[in-house]
Amino acid sequence: MTVLIEQRRKEIDLDKLVQRDRVHRSVYTDPEIFEFEMERIWGKAWIYVGHESQVKEPGQYFTTTIARQPVVMTRHTDGKVYVLFNRCAHKGAELVGDTCGKIKEFLCCYHGWRFHLDGTLLSIPLEKGYDGSGFGREDPKSNMQRVPRFDSYRGFVFASLSKEGPDLKTWLGGVASSIDNMADRAPDGELEVTGGAFRYEHDSNWKFFVENLNDLMHPMVAHQSSSLTARIVGKKELPADKPLPSALEILSPFTESYTFFDDMGLHAFDYGHGYSGGKMSIHARYSDIPEYNARMEKAYGEERVKEIFSVNRHNTVFYPSATIKGAIQTMRVVRPIAVDKTIIESWTFRLKGAPDELLHRSILYCNLINSSANLVGPDDQEAYRRQQLGLETQGSDWITMHRDLDKDEDLGDGHTYARGSSDLAFRNQFRAWKAYMSEGGR
Ligand SMILES: [Fe+2]
Numbered sequence: 422m423t424v425l426i427e428q429r430r431k432e433i434d435l436d437k438l439v440q441r442d443r444v445h446r447s448v449y450t451d452p453e454i455f456e457f458e459m460e461r462i463w464g465k466a467w468i469y470v471g472h473e474s475q476v477k478e479p480g481q482y483f484t485t486t487i488a489r490q491p492v493v494m495t496r497h498t499d500g501k502v503y504v505l506f507n508r509c510a511h512k513g514a515e516l517v518g519d520t521c522g523k524i525k526e527f528l529c530c531y532h533g534w535r536f537h538l539d540g541t542l543l544s545i546p547l548e549k550g551y552d553g554s555g556f557g558r559e560d561p562k563s564n565m566q567r568v569p570r571f572d573s574y575r576g577f578v579f580a581s582l583s584k585e586g587p588d589l590k591t592w593l594g595g596v597a598s599s600i601d602n603m604a605d606r607a608p609d610g611e612l613e614v615t616g617g618a619f620r621y622e623h624d625s626n627w628k629f630f631v632e633n634l635n636d637l638m639h640p641m642v643a644h645q646s647s648s649l650t651a652r653i654v655g656k657k658e659l660p661a662d663k664p665l666p667s668a669l670e671i672l673s674p675f676t677e678s679y680t681f682f683d684d685m686g687l688h689a690f691d692y693g694h695g696y697s698g699g700k701m702s703i704h705a706r707y708s709d710i711p712e713y714n715a716r717m718e719k720a721y722g723e724e725r726v727k728e729i730f731s732v733n734r735h736n737t738v739f740y741p742s743a744t745i746k747g748a749i750q751t752m753r754v755v756r757p758i759a760v761d762k763t764i765i766e767s768w769t770f771r772l773k774g775a776p777d778e779l780l781h782r783s784i785l786y787c788n789l790i791n792s793s794a795n796l797v798g799p800d801d802q803e804a805y806r807r808q809q810l811g812l813e814t815q816g817s818d819w820i821t822m823h824r825d826l827d828k829d830e831d832l833g834d835g836h837t838y839a840r841g842s843s844d845l846a847f848r849n850q851f852r853a854w855k856a857y858m859s860e861g862g863r
Contacts (some may be wrong), residue, residue, distance in 0.1 A: 463488035469743035474613035508790030540565035603747030648675035693740030693853030
């Protein structure tokens with residue numbers, strides 16, 4: 422880091438930017454603060470890379486970015502998953518350019534250096550030329566470099582660019598149970614990614630998306646054009662004695678009342694994580710699929726299945742990079758590009774051992790709510806863009822987080838609860854934001 426950049430970092434007064442009840446608009450609009458976030462938050466936290474099922478067989482790989490740096494997740498012939506920087510140790514070229522594929526080894530397109538799937542150097546053309554140069558096979562720097570830390574939890578692979586920090590399980594804390602519930606919904610106890618991802622660009626800061634997922638004051642307003650229309654169509658045009666078509670079943674709950682969303686509740690944890698909903702959420706009233714229930718009961722027994730199905734969380738945020746909806750087996754992943762540009766990926770999972778209807782419902786959900794040409798997501802996207810534009814004005818320097826201030830309920834072990842309309846999720850994310858930015862993390 423240059424002396425000038427270091428000096429500028431020191432001049433950023435975090436206490437002035439993030440207060441207990443409000444944040445300064447520059448955290449969404451200032452390119453220098455964005456660069457600082459890439460170092461301190463995205464360069465330190467566990468960032469979601471991909472799911473182990475994307476690299477089932479040795480040689481399969483999946484490429485993505487961590488804090489904008491290209492990385493590749495591979496399955497080596499030793500059966501293990503590795504996360505490597507996607508860079509040749511020779512002159513620095515990206516080794517694989519496609520999003521995914523299957524290879525025997527890495528082969529650099531520029532000078533033909535070859536690497537094993539765990540990153541170790543396989544061969545260098547005219548290797549003798551390096552004799553006595555101080556650079557060569559015996560030097561670990563001639564390997565593809567591994568990301569300092571990577572680990573997986575029930576198939577979900579995260580990596581950290583920092584050598585230090587809590588281990589993945591500790592970092593996940595109270596939200597690991599959301600991954601558990603998503604995987605436990607599979608009769609075989611495992612998930613697998615199906616197909617590719619919807620990948621689309623938002624002209625707005627990454628934090629707007631992450632904050633929106635547990636902002637329960639917006640659905641009944643922002644989603645009127647999509648969800649309310651679905652409700653009206655359902656009531657007026659369809660016979661009352663017939664079950665709602667799946668699409669309407671998915672769309673309608675977005676415009677439930679304030680009371681409904683308040684009762685869903687918000688749960689906040691250390692490191693900025695949190696979820697909304699618990700027993701009740703917009704996913705709790707989907708119609709039964711008898712064959713699925715039968716397979717679940719066979720696998721787990723009636724009592725355990727009741728327990729699994731009683732958890733109906735809405736969105737879980739693994740701050741800052743990943744969000745899941747366990748009850749519908751979808752995931753959205755955040756990839757910041759610039760202060761006002763973010764890519765959101767939307768993934769769909771299959772519950773292993775479940776009938777295809779479950780997967781069809783997840784795909785339908787993704788198409789209707791999360792895809793780039795869907796009915797609901799653009800409502801939010803429009804709001805983020807308007808926030809980005811509004812915060813460029815001199816109207817005010819501050820964004821409020823006052824709602825239900827000091828009314829949070831401490832449930833112990835870093836677990837805090839509030840009613841759904843509270844600003845708890847915002848305050849909790851910015852508590853972690855400030856801690857990361859000042860070198861800590863919680
Ligand atoms: Fe929304």
